[in-house]
Amino acid sequence: MDPKIEELKSRVHEVHDLRSAAAVLSWDQETYMPPGGASARADQMTTLRRLAHQKLVSEEMGQLLEELKPQTAQMPDDSFEASLVRVVWDMFEREVKVPTELVAEMSRAASEGHAVWVEARRENDFERFRPALEKLVALTIRYAECFKPYDSVYEPLLDQSEPGMKTSELRKIFEALKVEIVPLRKAIASRAETVDDRVLHRHYSEDQQWAFGLEVARAFGYDLRRGRQDRSAHPFTIGFSVDDVRITTRLDPDFLPMALFGTLHETGHALYMQGHDPVLGRTPLANGASSGLHESQSRMWENLVG
């Protein structure tokens, strides 16, 4: 392989390892970390994210990408080399507009906010979380403002979840959906009889629910030698590599759908991530193409197969 591509790979590996390490710290924060650990964890994650950002937007990285762009322009669009240069270039171009200190501030606010959120959620006390949320929204707006000019402040945020999608396009999609959904919702709400949903509220022990959820996940194809399930306040899927993709769930002994459909949903995300080509590992190519595609996988397994 071209030595320039090798150099790009090694720089990308470094950034990717730092981000994956931050992901492990985030997983731990949401699953096992004792409450006392919150403050140091915010420091640790902020340092990792600051370094990852510095390394991504470094002058050397920019120069290397500039050199590689014409070189890979003739290669097939889906070759490893062309894809790596294209995707890393997009990341570089986006993140170079953002000051590293803002990345660090956002990381710190997210870590600190998470600790507050967990306690506020447990006590159903929104006011307690409000200041942290306000701070996060303000920082996110500052982040979006790095990408001016735009039609809507949401545009640059949307572009990250769904590359190329525009708010105007999204509005059209929702307008079309509203035409059908709003009357349907009204029709349901206006019906006199209530639906008997007692079947959903039968009692099953947490252990039985856990075992059953994992049995279905396994039957879907989730590889537990390359993944695992733990508990968290809100379910999520997180990958540290193609071969370590973890899910979480939460349990209510009197409401089976919570754990079960949570597990199936996250399994959908995890199957997408466990299915990435290992050749793409340690690079941003081993990643879902977009949030929409990710959600299409989780919803398909949860709602159609499940």
Add this chain to the structure above:
Amino acid sequence: MDPKIEELKSRVHEVHDLRSAAAVLSWDQETYMPPGGASARADQMTTLRRLAHQKLVSEEMGQLLEELKPQTAQMPDDSFEASLVRVVWDMFEREVKVPTELVAEMSRAASEGHAVWVEARRENDFERFRPALEKLVALTIRYAECFKPYDSVYEPLLDQSEPGMKTSELRKIFEALKVEIVPLRKAIASRAETVDDRVLHRHYSEDQQWAFGLEVARAFGYDLRRGRQDRSAHPFTIGFSVDDVRITTRLDPDFLPMALFGTLHETGHALYMQGHDPVLGRTPLANGASSGLHESQSRMWENLVG
């Protein structure tokens, strides 16, 4: 505070955060990581340790320490400033002799070796672990050789566990112990009757053992809002900050001493670490003074109090 000390602190924080993050990854590797995660984990830990080493032995760090040494020389030896400069200088002076690539190779060999060790241990198959161990020994010798000249290759390694201790001194300690211990051991071995140790082999469920061990740990003063216990192949204590110090244990339903004394031993280490002054946090000052002092704490709680 002096701006130079502030700059030193911020550089030390960065190195410390990278090392703490590597510690979280190591904890995860020994407790919850699925087997598939081993290879990427070796990459991630190696990147963190390589960066921590680069940042510690950087020219800027060296220059800053040179400038601060005379400045803090007049301060009381146990002031924060003088201690920080002294301890970081010692780390710098030691690690600057070691090529970063050797640090990276050692980290990779340790991570990869751990995965092999876990499986070899489960199957009681030393030959399987031998190549990994030979590699680790060879790398450790290369590491020690960075500190030539020395009387014994063990000297620089000993100095890291027990700063200032010499192999010649250690030999004298063991010689004196041998005089008493060797005849004692022989006398016991030559006695005709065997000791009745059935009391140690009573059956207790793993849950009961777990709960009892933690009850004693709590009674010793282990703060579980700033710590937790998990299972691992071999017990250990690890700290990510003064407020997040974790222990592990292992269980045998037919041999209570394994879990119980394991927990009490690790609790001794953890109490030492939870007891560090928070002011020293995020620096190498929040660390045990030596392995000997650490072991004195774990042994005191396990063997004397326990």
